Amino acid sequence: MEAHELVDVAFSVNGSSVSVSVPPRMHLADALREQLGLTGTHLGCEHGVCGMCTILVDGDAARACLLFAVQCEGAEIVTVEGLGSPERQHPLQEAFSHHHGLQCGFCTPGMLMSSYDLLANAPDHAGDDELPEQMSGVLCRCTGYRGILAAVSDVHGTHPDGVPGPRNCATRTLVGRGSGPASSQAPSGDVPADEVRAAAPAEVRIPTGAPSATVLVTSELRSPIAAVWEVVSDVSRLVACLPGAELTETLPGDRYRGRAGVALGPVKLSFEGLAQILDRDADAHRIRLVGQGRDTGGSATQADIRLHAEPGPDGGTVLRAEADLFLSGRIAQFGRALAGDVSRRLFEQFASAVDESARTGAVPDVRVAAPSPVRIAAGAVADAVRRRVRALRARLRRR
Numbered sequence: 001m002e003a004h005e006l007v008d009v010a011f012s013v014n015g016s017s018v019s020v021s022v023p024p025r026m027h028l029a030d031a032l033r034e035q036l037g038l039t040g041t042h043l044g045c046e047h048g049v050c051g052m053c054t055i056l057v058d059g060d061a062a063r064a065c066l067l068f069a070v071q072c073e074g075a076e077i078v079t080v081e082g083l084g085s086p087e088r089q090h091p092l093q094e095a096f097s098h099h100h101g102l103q104c105g106f107c108t109p110g111m112l113m114s115s116y117d118l119l120a121n122a123p124d125h126a127g128d129d130e131l132p133e134q135m136s137g138v139l140c141r142c143t144g145y146r147g148i149l150a151a152v153s154d155v156h157g158t159h160p161d162g163v164p165g166p167r168n169c170a171t172r173t174l175v176g177r178g179s180g181p182a183s184s185q186a187p188s189g190d191v192p193a194d195e196v197r198a199a200a201p202a203e204v205r206i207p208t209g210a211p212s213a214t215v216l217v218t219s220e221l222r223s224p225i226a227a228v229w230e231v232v233s234d235v236s237r238l239v240a241c242l243p244g245a246e247l248t249e250t251l252p253g254d255r256y257r258g259r260a261g262v263a264l265g266p267v268k269l270s271f272e273g274l275a276q277i278l279d280r281d282a283d284a285h286r287i288r289l290v291g292q293g294r295d296t297g298g299s300a301t302q303a304d305i306r307l308h309a310e311p312g313p314d315g316g317t318v319l320r321a322e323a324d325l326f327l328s329g330r331i332a333q334f335g336r337a338l339a340g341d342v343s344r345r346l347f348e349q350f351a352s353a354v355d356e357s358a359r360t361g362a363v364p365d366v367r368v369a370a371p372s373p374v375r376i377a378a379g380a381v382a383d384a385v386r387r388r389v390r391a392l393r394a395r396l397r398r399r
Protein backbone atom coordinates (compact mmCIF):
# COMPACT_ATOMS: atom_id res chain seq x y z
CA MET A 1 0.00 0.00 0.00
CA GLU A 2 1.21 3.52 -0.85
CA ALA A 3 1.23 6.22 1.80
CA HIS A 4 -1.23 8.37 -0.18
CA GLU A 5 -3.78 5.58 -0.65
CA LEU A 6 -6.98 5.84 1.37
CA VAL A 7 -8.26 3.19 3.72
CA ASP A 8 -11.91 2.87 4.76
CA VAL A 9 -12.38 2.66 8.53
CA ALA A 10 -15.67 2.30 10.41
CA PHE A 11 -16.10 3.12 14.07
CA SER A 12 -18.59 4.74 16.39
CA VAL A 13 -18.16 8.32 17.58
CA ASN A 14 -20.38 9.67 20.34
CA GLY A 15 -22.98 7.03 19.55
CA SER A 16 -23.02 7.48 15.77
CA SER A 17 -21.64 4.90 13.38
CA VAL A 18 -19.32 6.61 10.94
CA SER A 19 -17.09 5.55 8.12
CA VAL A 20 -14.14 7.59 6.95
CA SER A 21 -11.53 7.20 4.24
CA VAL A 22 -8.13 8.11 5.57
CA PRO A 23 -4.48 7.80 4.60
CA PRO A 24 -2.87 5.07 6.74
CA ARG A 25 -0.66 7.63 8.50
CA MET A 26 -3.49 9.98 9.55
CA HIS A 27 -3.83 10.02 13.32
CA LEU A 28 -7.20 9.75 14.99
CA ALA A 29 -7.24 13.36 16.20
CA ASP A 30 -6.92 14.66 12.62
CA ALA A 31 -9.61 12.25 11.43
CA LEU A 32 -11.96 13.47 14.16
CA ARG A 33 -11.24 17.13 13.53
CA GLU A 34 -10.78 17.23 9.77
CA GLN A 35 -13.09 14.51 8.58
CA LEU A 36 -15.88 14.64 11.12
CA GLY A 37 -15.74 18.28 12.16
CA LEU A 38 -15.31 17.38 15.85
CA THR A 39 -12.89 20.15 16.67
CA GLY A 40 -13.33 19.84 20.44
CA THR A 41 -10.39 17.43 20.49
CA HIS A 42 -7.43 19.79 20.65
CA LEU A 43 -3.90 19.20 19.44
CA GLY A 44 -0.92 20.57 21.32
CA CYS A 45 2.27 18.58 20.99
CA GLU A 46 1.17 15.68 18.72
CA HIS A 47 3.76 13.60 20.58
CA GLY A 48 1.65 12.21 23.41
CA VAL A 49 3.08 14.66 25.97
CA CYS A 50 0.50 17.40 26.57
CA GLY A 51 -2.72 15.36 26.83
CA MET A 52 -4.83 17.95 24.95
CA CYS A 53 -6.09 15.30 22.55
CA THR A 54 -7.34 12.89 25.25
CA ILE A 55 -10.50 11.03 24.27
CA LEU A 56 -12.11 7.75 25.29
CA VAL A 57 -11.56 4.64 23.18
CA ASP A 58 -13.68 1.70 24.26
CA GLY A 59 -14.20 3.41 27.61
CA ASP A 60 -10.57 4.21 28.43
CA ALA A 61 -8.66 7.45 28.02
CA ALA A 62 -6.34 7.48 25.02
CA ARG A 63 -4.18 10.02 23.20
CA ALA A 64 -5.82 10.63 19.84
CA CYS A 65 -2.50 11.91 18.44
CA LEU A 66 -0.81 8.58 19.15
CA LEU A 67 -3.44 6.40 17.50
CA PHE A 68 -3.71 5.96 13.77
CA ALA A 69 -7.32 6.23 12.65
CA VAL A 70 -6.93 2.91 10.82
CA GLN A 71 -6.23 1.22 14.17
CA CYS A 72 -9.70 2.14 15.39
CA GLU A 73 -11.84 -0.11 13.19
CA GLY A 74 -14.89 -1.10 15.27
CA ALA A 75 -13.88 1.04 18.26
CA GLU A 76 -16.29 3.08 20.36
CA ILE A 77 -14.94 6.58 20.63
CA VAL A 78 -16.21 9.37 22.86
CA THR A 79 -14.93 12.89 22.36
CA VAL A 80 -15.61 15.96 24.50
CA GLU A 81 -18.62 16.71 22.27
CA GLY A 82 -20.17 13.48 23.54
CA LEU A 83 -19.65 14.24 27.22
CA GLY A 84 -22.52 16.69 27.55
CA SER A 85 -24.58 19.15 25.57
CA PRO A 86 -25.10 22.88 26.25
CA GLU A 87 -28.57 22.07 27.59
CA ARG A 88 -27.48 19.00 29.53
CA GLN A 89 -23.93 19.40 30.69
CA HIS A 90 -22.03 16.61 32.36
CA PRO A 91 -21.40 17.19 36.10
CA LEU A 92 -17.70 17.61 35.29
CA GLN A 93 -18.46 20.40 32.82
CA GLU A 94 -20.69 22.13 35.37
CA ALA A 95 -18.00 21.81 38.03
CA PHE A 96 -15.25 23.18 35.76
CA SER A 97 -17.41 26.21 35.16
CA HIS A 98 -18.39 26.57 38.83
CA HIS A 99 -14.78 26.34 40.09
CA HIS A 100 -13.35 28.58 37.33
CA GLY A 101 -11.37 25.67 35.91
CA LEU A 102 -11.33 27.35 32.50
CA GLN A 103 -8.88 30.04 31.52
CA CYS A 104 -8.06 30.02 27.82
CA GLY A 105 -9.88 26.70 27.68
CA PHE A 106 -7.39 25.03 25.36
CA CYS A 107 -6.62 22.22 27.76
CA THR A 108 -10.25 21.86 28.89
CA PRO A 109 -11.33 19.03 26.54
CA GLY A 110 -8.28 16.97 27.54
CA MET A 111 -8.80 17.77 31.22
CA LEU A 112 -12.47 16.81 31.04
CA MET A 113 -11.88 13.53 29.25
CA SER A 114 -8.92 12.63 31.45
CA SER A 115 -10.80 13.40 34.68
CA TYR A 116 -13.83 11.52 33.39
CA ASP A 117 -11.62 8.47 32.83
CA LEU A 118 -10.20 8.80 36.35
CA LEU A 119 -13.57 9.21 38.09
CA ALA A 120 -15.30 6.54 35.99
CA ASN A 121 -12.56 3.90 36.00
CA ALA A 122 -10.42 4.51 39.06
CA PRO A 123 -12.37 6.65 41.56
CA ASP A 124 -10.34 5.13 44.43
CA HIS A 125 -7.32 7.04 43.13
CA ALA A 126 -9.09 10.39 42.95
CA GLY A 127 -8.59 11.43 46.58
CA ASP A 128 -7.02 14.84 47.19
CA ASP A 129 -3.57 13.29 47.87
CA GLU A 130 -3.37 11.49 44.57
CA LEU A 131 -5.39 13.86 42.42
CA PRO A 132 -2.57 16.21 41.29
CA GLU A 133 -0.49 13.28 40.08
CA GLN A 134 -3.45 11.53 38.48
CA MET A 135 -4.30 14.69 36.54
CA SER A 136 -0.70 15.40 35.57
CA GLY A 137 -1.12 13.69 32.20
CA VAL A 138 -2.70 16.85 30.81
CA LEU A 139 -0.75 20.10 30.81
CA CYS A 140 -2.42 23.47 31.24
CA ARG A 141 -0.33 26.25 29.74
CA CYS A 142 -2.30 28.83 31.73
CA THR A 143 -1.35 26.99 34.92
CA GLY A 144 -5.00 27.01 35.93
CA TYR A 145 -4.62 23.81 37.90
CA ARG A 146 -6.18 24.98 41.15
CA GLY A 147 -9.70 25.41 39.74
CA ILE A 148 -9.41 22.23 37.70
CA LEU A 149 -8.41 20.13 40.71
CA ALA A 150 -11.16 21.71 42.82
CA ALA A 151 -13.70 20.84 40.12
CA VAL A 152 -12.60 17.21 39.83
CA SER A 153 -12.45 16.85 43.60
CA ASP A 154 -15.96 18.30 43.92
CA VAL A 155 -17.41 15.83 41.40
CA HIS A 156 -15.54 12.98 43.08
CA GLY A 157 -17.15 14.04 46.37
CA THR A 158 -20.65 14.00 44.90
CA HIS A 159 -20.10 10.79 42.89
CA PRO A 160 -17.60 8.77 44.97
CA ASP A 161 -18.34 5.49 43.20
CA GLY A 162 -18.08 6.78 39.67
CA VAL A 163 -19.47 9.61 37.56
CA PRO A 164 -22.55 9.43 35.32
CA GLY A 165 -21.78 8.32 31.76
CA PRO A 166 -21.42 10.64 28.77
CA ARG A 167 -24.68 12.50 28.16
CA ASN A 168 -24.51 13.51 24.55
CA CYS A 169 -23.96 10.23 22.76
CA ALA A 170 -26.79 9.69 20.28
CA THR A 171 -27.17 8.59 16.72
CA ARG A 172 -26.82 11.64 14.54
CA THR A 173 -25.26 12.60 11.29
CA LEU A 174 -21.64 13.62 11.63
CA VAL A 175 -20.58 15.59 8.65
CA GLY A 176 -17.27 17.32 8.33
CA ARG A 177 -14.59 17.99 5.79
CA GLY A 178 -15.04 15.56 2.93
CA SER A 179 -16.79 12.94 4.96
CA GLY A 180 -20.05 11.71 6.32
CA PRO A 181 -21.54 8.41 7.31
CA ALA A 182 -22.33 7.48 3.75
CA SER A 183 -19.37 9.00 2.00
CA SER A 184 -15.67 9.47 2.28
CA GLN A 185 -13.61 12.02 0.49
CA ALA A 186 -10.23 13.67 0.36
CA PRO A 187 -8.42 13.69 3.67
CA SER A 188 -7.43 17.31 3.79
CA GLY A 189 -7.26 20.53 1.87
CA ASP A 190 -10.12 22.29 0.16
CA VAL A 191 -12.36 20.15 -2.00
CA PRO A 192 -13.05 21.62 -5.45
CA ALA A 193 -16.63 22.90 -5.87
CA ASP A 194 -17.36 20.41 -8.67
CA GLU A 195 -16.45 17.53 -6.42
CA VAL A 196 -18.66 18.86 -3.67
CA ARG A 197 -21.54 19.13 -6.12
CA ALA A 198 -20.97 15.63 -7.45
CA ALA A 199 -20.68 14.25 -3.92
CA ALA A 200 -23.76 16.07 -2.62
CA PRO A 201 -26.00 13.49 -0.97
CA ALA A 202 -28.95 12.01 -2.83
CA GLU A 203 -31.15 11.77 0.26
CA VAL A 204 -31.74 14.25 3.04
CA ARG A 205 -31.01 12.88 6.47
CA ILE A 206 -33.17 14.14 9.29
CA PRO A 207 -30.85 15.46 11.99
CA THR A 208 -31.05 13.92 15.44
CA GLY A 209 -29.42 14.75 18.74
CA ALA A 210 -28.98 18.20 20.25
CA PRO A 211 -28.82 20.99 17.66
CA SER A 212 -25.92 23.48 17.59
CA ALA A 213 -28.45 26.31 17.71
CA THR A 214 -32.20 26.74 17.67
CA VAL A 215 -33.70 29.82 16.12
CA LEU A 216 -37.23 31.12 16.59
CA VAL A 217 -38.21 34.19 14.61
CA THR A 218 -41.67 35.73 14.54
CA SER A 219 -42.34 38.40 11.93
CA GLU A 220 -45.45 40.47 11.34
CA LEU A 221 -46.17 40.86 7.64
CA ARG A 222 -48.55 43.36 6.11
CA SER A 223 -49.75 40.96 3.40
CA PRO A 224 -52.83 38.77 3.97
CA ILE A 225 -52.30 35.12 4.87
CA ALA A 226 -53.55 33.76 1.51
CA ALA A 227 -50.94 35.76 -0.41
CA VAL A 228 -48.19 34.83 2.08
CA TRP A 229 -49.08 31.16 1.85
CA GLU A 230 -48.91 31.36 -1.95
CA VAL A 231 -45.27 32.43 -1.66
CA VAL A 232 -44.33 29.96 1.09
CA SER A 233 -45.87 26.96 -0.67
CA ASP A 234 -44.19 27.71 -4.01
CA VAL A 235 -40.61 26.43 -3.67
CA SER A 236 -39.11 28.63 -6.38
CA ARG A 237 -40.54 31.78 -4.74
CA LEU A 238 -39.67 30.46 -1.25
CA VAL A 239 -36.00 29.97 -2.20
CA ALA A 240 -35.92 33.29 -4.03
CA CYS A 241 -36.86 34.99 -0.74
CA LEU A 242 -33.79 33.58 1.06
CA PRO A 243 -30.81 35.97 0.86
CA GLY A 244 -27.97 34.44 -1.12
CA ALA A 245 -29.89 31.25 -2.00
CA GLU A 246 -30.48 29.79 -5.42
CA LEU A 247 -32.54 26.81 -6.61
CA THR A 248 -30.56 24.71 -9.10
CA GLU A 249 -32.58 21.53 -9.61
CA THR A 250 -36.00 20.12 -8.80
CA LEU A 251 -35.95 16.40 -8.02
CA PRO A 252 -38.71 13.85 -7.50
CA GLY A 253 -40.12 13.42 -4.00
CA ASP A 254 -40.38 17.14 -3.18
CA ARG A 255 -36.56 17.33 -3.09
CA TYR A 256 -34.55 20.27 -4.32
CA ARG A 257 -30.92 21.04 -4.99
CA GLY A 258 -29.58 24.49 -4.44
CA ARG A 259 -26.78 26.65 -3.22
CA ALA A 260 -26.49 29.38 -0.64
CA GLY A 261 -23.74 31.80 0.30
CA VAL A 262 -23.01 33.50 3.57
CA ALA A 263 -20.03 35.50 4.79
CA LEU A 264 -18.77 35.94 8.32
CA GLY A 265 -16.14 38.65 8.19
CA PRO A 266 -13.34 37.33 6.00
CA VAL A 267 -14.77 33.79 5.93
CA LYS A 268 -17.00 33.19 2.94
CA LEU A 269 -19.00 30.01 2.81
CA SER A 270 -20.76 28.70 -0.24
CA PHE A 271 -22.99 25.73 0.41
CA GLU A 272 -24.18 23.18 -2.11
CA GLY A 273 -27.09 21.30 -0.68
CA LEU A 274 -30.22 19.30 -0.87
CA ALA A 275 -33.56 20.07 0.76
CA GLN A 276 -36.76 18.14 1.07
CA ILE A 277 -40.24 19.23 2.07
CA LEU A 278 -41.47 16.69 4.59
CA ASP A 279 -44.82 18.16 5.39
CA ARG A 280 -47.06 20.76 3.76
CA ASP A 281 -50.42 21.48 5.44
CA ALA A 282 -52.34 24.05 3.40
CA ASP A 283 -55.24 24.24 5.89
CA ALA A 284 -52.99 24.92 8.89
CA HIS A 285 -50.55 26.99 6.77
CA ARG A 286 -47.62 24.95 8.01
CA ILE A 287 -44.63 23.62 6.14
CA ARG A 288 -41.67 21.59 7.38
CA LEU A 289 -38.49 21.12 5.42
CA VAL A 290 -35.10 19.65 6.14
CA GLY A 291 -31.93 20.53 4.35
CA GLN A 292 -28.26 19.82 4.40
CA GLY A 293 -25.30 21.32 2.67
CA ARG A 294 -21.56 21.58 2.76
CA ASP A 295 -19.03 23.98 1.41
CA THR A 296 -15.66 23.56 -0.20
CA GLY A 297 -13.79 24.59 2.95
CA GLY A 298 -15.09 21.81 5.17
CA SER A 299 -18.17 23.31 6.80
CA ALA A 300 -21.39 21.39 6.92
CA THR A 301 -24.87 22.33 8.02
CA GLN A 302 -28.14 20.55 8.47
CA ALA A 303 -31.39 22.27 9.31
CA ASP A 304 -34.85 21.22 10.32
CA ILE A 305 -37.10 24.20 9.56
CA ARG A 306 -40.78 24.69 10.41
CA LEU A 307 -42.71 27.64 8.97
CA HIS A 308 -46.15 28.56 10.23
CA ALA A 309 -48.36 31.39 9.00
CA GLU A 310 -51.31 32.71 11.05
CA PRO A 311 -53.70 35.59 10.47
CA GLY A 312 -52.19 38.70 12.03
CA PRO A 313 -53.54 42.10 13.10
CA ASP A 314 -55.02 44.50 10.51
CA GLY A 315 -55.43 41.77 7.89
CA GLY A 316 -51.72 40.93 7.91
CA THR A 317 -49.93 37.70 8.72
CA VAL A 318 -47.76 36.46 11.54
CA LEU A 319 -45.02 34.26 10.09
CA ARG A 320 -43.16 32.02 12.52
CA ALA A 321 -39.94 30.32 11.56
CA GLU A 322 -38.41 27.77 13.89
CA ALA A 323 -35.19 26.05 12.94
CA ASP A 324 -32.86 23.53 14.56
CA LEU A 325 -29.39 24.01 13.13
CA PHE A 326 -26.66 21.42 13.17
CA LEU A 327 -23.22 22.77 12.30
CA SER A 328 -19.87 21.13 11.87
CA GLY A 329 -16.47 22.00 10.47
CA ARG A 330 -15.23 25.60 10.26
CA ILE A 331 -18.67 27.12 10.69
CA ALA A 332 -19.15 25.36 14.03
CA GLN A 333 -16.24 27.34 15.42
CA PHE A 334 -18.27 30.56 15.31
CA GLY A 335 -20.25 29.34 18.28
CA ARG A 336 -23.92 28.94 18.87
CA ALA A 337 -24.71 32.56 19.63
CA LEU A 338 -23.22 33.92 16.41
CA ALA A 339 -24.65 31.10 14.29
CA GLY A 340 -28.03 31.79 15.87
CA ASP A 341 -27.73 35.54 15.20
CA VAL A 342 -26.80 35.05 11.57
CA SER A 343 -29.68 32.63 11.04
CA ARG A 344 -32.11 34.94 12.82
CA ARG A 345 -31.14 37.81 10.58
CA LEU A 346 -31.43 35.62 7.49
CA PHE A 347 -34.94 34.66 8.56
CA GLU A 348 -35.86 38.31 9.16
CA GLN A 349 -34.68 39.16 5.64
CA PHE A 350 -36.53 36.13 4.37
CA ALA A 351 -39.78 37.27 6.02
CA SER A 352 -39.54 40.77 4.57
CA ALA A 353 -38.86 39.31 1.09
CA VAL A 354 -41.92 37.04 1.50
CA ASP A 355 -43.99 40.09 2.41
CA GLU A 356 -42.70 41.92 -0.64
CA SER A 357 -43.36 38.99 -2.96
CA ALA A 358 -46.85 38.47 -1.51
CA ARG A 359 -47.63 42.15 -2.05
CA THR A 360 -46.28 42.50 -5.58
CA GLY A 361 -46.87 38.94 -6.82
CA ALA A 362 -43.35 39.01 -8.25
CA VAL A 363 -40.41 36.73 -7.49
CA PRO A 364 -38.10 38.86 -5.35
CA ASP A 365 -34.48 39.36 -6.21
CA VAL A 366 -33.03 39.33 -2.71
CA ARG A 367 -29.57 40.02 -4.08
CA VAL A 368 -30.86 43.49 -4.91
CA ALA A 369 -33.75 43.97 -2.51
CA ALA A 370 -32.22 42.67 0.68
CA PRO A 371 -28.91 43.41 2.41
CA SER A 372 -26.11 41.13 1.34
CA PRO A 373 -25.14 38.12 3.46
CA VAL A 374 -22.00 40.08 4.37
CA ARG A 375 -24.05 42.85 5.95
CA ILE A 376 -26.28 40.31 7.65
CA ALA A 377 -23.24 38.66 9.20
CA ALA A 378 -21.68 42.00 10.11
CA GLY A 379 -24.90 42.98 11.88
CA ALA A 380 -24.92 39.68 13.76
CA VAL A 381 -21.32 40.22 14.85
CA ALA A 382 -22.20 43.74 16.00
CA ASP A 383 -25.13 42.32 17.99
CA ALA A 384 -22.85 39.77 19.63
CA VAL A 385 -20.34 42.50 20.56
CA ARG A 386 -23.13 44.68 21.95
CA ARG A 387 -24.40 41.76 24.05
CA ARG A 388 -20.93 41.19 25.48
CA VAL A 389 -20.48 44.87 26.32
CA ARG A 390 -23.90 44.90 28.05
CA ALA A 391 -22.97 41.78 30.05
CA LEU A 392 -19.62 43.32 31.01
CA ARG A 393 -21.30 46.55 32.14
CA ALA A 394 -23.82 44.59 34.20
CA ARG A 395 -20.99 42.63 35.82
CA LEU A 396 -19.08 45.81 36.64
CA ARG A 397 -22.22 47.37 38.13
CA ARG A 398 -22.69 44.34 40.41
CA ARG A 399 -19.19 44.73 41.84
Ligand code: FES
Binding pocket: 042, 043, 044, 045, 046, 047, 048, 049, 050, 051, 052, 053, 054, 063, 064, 065, 066
Ligand atom coordinates in the same frame (compact mmCIF):
# COMPACT_ATOMS: atom_id res chain seq x y z
S1 FES B 1 -1.56 16.47 21.20
FE1 FES B 1 -1.80 14.46 21.87
S2 FES B 1 -0.71 14.44 23.73
FE2 FES B 1 -0.31 16.41 22.94
Ligand code: FES
Binding pocket: 101, 102, 103, 104, 105, 106, 107, 108, 139, 140, 141, 142, 143, 144
Ligand atom coordinates in the same frame (compact mmCIF):
# COMPACT_ATOMS: atom_id res chain seq x y z
S1 FES C 1 -6.85 26.89 30.58
FE1 FES C 1 -5.40 27.56 29.13
S2 FES C 1 -4.24 25.79 28.70
FE2 FES C 1 -5.43 25.27 30.34
